[in-house]
Amino acid sequence: MTTATLTRSASRTAEGYGFRSVARMEWLKLRSVRSTAWVLIVFAAGMIGLAILVMAHQHWATMSPANRASFDPTNNSFAGPALGQLALGVLGVLAITTEFSSGMIRATLAAVPRRPVLLAAKAAVVGAVTLVAGEILAFAAFAAFAAFAVGEAALRAPAPHATLGQPGVLRAVLMAGVYPVLIALIALGLGAVIRHTAGAICAVVGILFVLPLILVPLGTSIQNSVGPFMPMMIAENSLTAVKPQSHTLSPGLGLGMLCLYAVAALAVGSWLLARRDA
Amino acid sequence: MIEARGLVKRYGSTTAVDNLSFDVRPGTVTGFLGPNGAGKSTTMRMMIGLDRPDAGTVRINGKNYHDLRSPLREVGALLEAKAFHPGRTARAHLTALAASNGIPRRRVNDVLEITGMGKAADRRAGKFSLGMAQRLGIAAALLGDPAVLLLDEPVNGLDPEGIRWIRNLLKSLAAHGRTVLVSSHLISEVAQTADQLIVIGQGRLLAQTTVAELSARSNSLEEAFFQLTEGSTEYSATNIAYQGSLR
Secondary structure, eight states, X not given: OOSGGGSOOSOOOOOOOOHHHHHHHHHHHHHTSHHHHHHHHHHHHHHHHHHHHHHHTOOGGGOXXXXXXXXXXXXXXXXXXXXXXXXXXXXXXXXXXXXXXXXXXXXHHHHOOOHHHHHHHHHHHHHXXXXXXXXXXXXXXHHXXXXXXXXXXXXXXXOOOOOTTSTTHHHHXXXXXXXXXXXXXXXXXXXXXXXXXXXXXXXXXXXXXXXXXXXXXXXXXXXXXXXGGSHHHIIIIIISOOSOOSSOOOXXXXXHHHHHHHHHHHHHHHHHHHHSOO | OEEEEEEEEEETTEEEEEEEEEEEOTTXXXXXXXXXXXXXXXXXXXXXXXXXXXXXXXXXXXXXXXXXXXXXXXXXXXXXXXXXXXTSBHHHHHHHHHHHTTOOTHHHHHHHHHTTOGGGTTSBGGGOOHHHHHHHHHHHHHTTOOSEEEEESTTTTOOHHHHXXXXXXXXXXXXXXXXXXXXXXXXXXXXXXXXXXXXXXXXXXXXXXXXXXXXXXXXXXXXXXXXXXXXXXXXXXXXXXXXXXXX
């Protein structure tokens, strides 16, 4: 033990903590746990793997003319978000629930007593990391699908693919990368509300996968009116679709709805985080 | 300097802290004593804003914890041994906390050295023994070189060498003019380091005194402590049942 390091230094910097320094902490936290890498690997595998899987099961040669007319190769490149959204949803949940399960939250809140600043910094870091991963893999999935289609067409039978220059395609690819980001932010908000890893992941799965199933027995009219507002329906029918489909939100409106969900989840999470004892 | 005024904390129908007021002064180690369930941890949690008091205030160097601009540079707290992610290394844990308050990275090495954690710094904290976890908690508390230190049962899980180390550390911190509040349910342990005492029971202040004054009240310090806390222990066992078999 050295006495020198225990002597309080006379000159101290007066700078306080703020959004930037707290975001820096959150970035260091996110990259220093193994779960982050695992989740991103699952995300990458899901995005690329499902694109290839779907492509491998397309049979253009035997398709009916009606199916050929509605075939949307861009949209078909993005089966991956079905799995990918779960991976990044888990990332968003873990960013806050592991703080509660480990007791880390008490060290964190001692360092950052203004709790909304903490959640805002977490949202910024989770959002930035998932946006980079989402966009890289959206383009990678699109490219993998197109490459596979080109190969298929050359080797066996004709198989159409989309190019980024076609109308609406670039928008669809960009939005495919944004979608899992918004799911991760919704999940972060739910994590702040629920505070338990298992419970929060169940809530994410419930919203993404179970809610659409509940609509099925309620009849076509409810499905057609409520269904388009489900996150996964927005992803499949609004964000990544190039050919227009019935009973769907426009891409812009779909993106707006998802942003609204994320803002609502984070607002409730922030409010509860600030109110409750930690 | 810590000033608690009329602190109240209720959990449902039980009152954990009941109109508690006291001062903790700099330059000396203050023992915070009381039986299990007396409200020590709850009070310390309110000091750093983890729990919100139902009434009353606690001020640290004249300010509410929530209003501190750089809390880790003003207050260091060890409230629970395991306040870290088990998958993160000790160094990564400290580096992240330091970043939040703009504390230079070299300070992480300093506190790792002070707490004797240098060799374990790059191991995942989840593998630590309770004693190592406690040292990591103390390292985190010392990160910002704060003027006020709050330690809840810091000797828990430490071996005799570790206990002696922390006693000396606390004395040295106080000797440098810091405010040091150390909770314990063992008067004998606290008496090794503390001069000032705050004794609570069932959430109420029983005494704000000194070790010397309390030990003068009875034959021994321990006896005086038992007399003071008598009637406010939550769980009291009777030893009568064992007398027969022992004879």
